Amino acid sequence: MKTSRSFLLKSAFAVSAIAMLTLAACSKPADKAAPSADAVTATRADWGALSDGTKVEAVELKNSKGVSARIISYGATLQDLMVPGADGKAADVVIGYDSIDGYEKTPNYTGVTVGRYANRIAKGKFTLDGKDYTLAINNKPNALHGGLKGFDKHVWAIEDVKSGADAASVTLKYVSPDGEEGYPGTVTTEVTYTLNENNDLTISYKATTDKPTVINLTNHSLFNLGGVPVSRPATDAYVKIESDAILAVDKTLIPSGELPVKGTPFDFTTPGLVSDRIKSDHPQIVIGNQGIDHNFIIRGGLTATPKLAVTVEDKVSGRGMQISTTEPGVQMYTGNFLDGTIVGKGGQKLVKYQAMAFESQHYPDSPNHPTYPTTRLDPGQTYTQTTVHHFYTVK
Known part of the structure; x- marks a missing residue:
């Protein structure tokens, strides 16, 4: 068979290239095999114990952009969020x-996972399949946030902790027995906190x-985007x-209509300055103890994937927060009932308007x-x- 010169030259160049690549690969085996460092880390540690000796743990998620979140197993609680x-x-x-x-x-209810039922149930009663259920009245005259010992007052099991190049996460689990706080059925719940390199803290x-x-x-x-301990409302x-x-409410904060x-x-x-809004003499502001404690009906309703619901910007600190959710509502609460009984971080007594909640639900x-x-x-x-x-x- 006759072989062309161009073919031989191409073959020689190909062999030479392969040899060079092989030599390069062999000369630095450690570089090729070395795993990349995790940019977002999850660190697990002890975080004290309850009065009965039950151990509480914490998992800190931290990215390379300076954002970190500490989640404790008591109440599957977001204890610290650095931004x-x-x-x-x-x-x-x-x-x-x-x-x-x-x-x-x-x-x-500071940073906790709320269940079995977040928010209020009128007079602590509901009917399901013809059967009446009675709950504890812990926010007279209504039931609130799952009862006297809801999901927020139990130690959750830490099921999984992950670090990674783009995200880190912790998954916690709680099994609520049939009849707990008056609710039917054994309910198994998992909540996962995930922090990524885009400064997204996702709760699923x-x-x-x-x-x-x-x-x-x-x-x-x-939240107080100005920072905690609090220096500004x-x-x-x-x-x-x-x-x-919004869902308007009666004097006991139960929905009365849109x-x-x-x-x-x-x-x-x-965008509106919240401090200006809560000065209003609107009857619904007055009902909320001169503040907002109302469920906003989010456009799009219940969705399969999160849609933008709330944007909060603190102009002084330069911190902004966007909340996207699959839920049909967000309960906005302007800290109207903070009365100094919370002696929080740094020994600070927290009073009216020093923190705001935006509860997707x-x-x-x-x-x-x-x-x-x-x-x-x-x-x-x-x-x-x-x-x-x-x-x-x-900006």
Whole structure:
């Protein structure tokens, strides 16, 4: 067979290239085999013990951008959340306690996972499949946030901890027995906190049951983007909410019907300074102890993937937060009932307006309102929810 010169030259160059690549690979075997370092880390450690000796653990998630989140197993609680400001310095932006003692003795729903039912159920009663259920009245005259010993007052099992190049996470699990706090069915719940390199803290939930029940889960972090310990009211921030209506409430804060926000202090369709809104004499502001404690109906309703719901910007610190959620509602609470009983981080007594909550959830008292998005969970179904907190610098 006749072989062309060009073919031989090409073959020689190919062999030579292969040899060079092989030599390069052999000369630096350690570089090729070395694993890349995790940019986002998860560190697990002890975090004290309850008065009965039960051990509490903490997992700290930390990225390379200066954002970190500490989650403790008591109440699957977001205990600490460090976020850089415009000056590059990180500050804690959630109220809470420096030790487990505060969470156990004066809880006040600071950063906890709330269940089995977040928010209020009127007079602590609901009916499911013709059977009446009675709950503890812990927020007279209503049931609130799962009862006397809800999900927030149990030690959750840490199921999984992961570090990675792009994200780190911790998954916690709690099994609520049939009849706990008056709710039917054994409910198994997992909550996963994930921090990534994009400064997104994602909280995702899933739950199953062995009997028909109702469920409404949320995280009850109370934010002050100016930093904690608090030097300025959290309400000195601008808020935008993707909502055209709220659930108006009666004097016991139970929903009484929809109220369009246009022309009211609840109109955050464009950014508004919260401090200005809570000075209003609007009857719904007065009912809320001169503040906001209302569920905003988020455009798009219940969705499969998170949609933008809330934007909060603190102009002084330069910290911004966007909340996206799959949930149909967000309960905005401006700290109207903070009365100094919380002696929080740094020994600071927290008073009115020093923190704000934005709780992604289904509507309050849904089991007693057939037209609301259902909170029913049946055997064979899986409850899911995802809420993303994205942090950024305000320019």
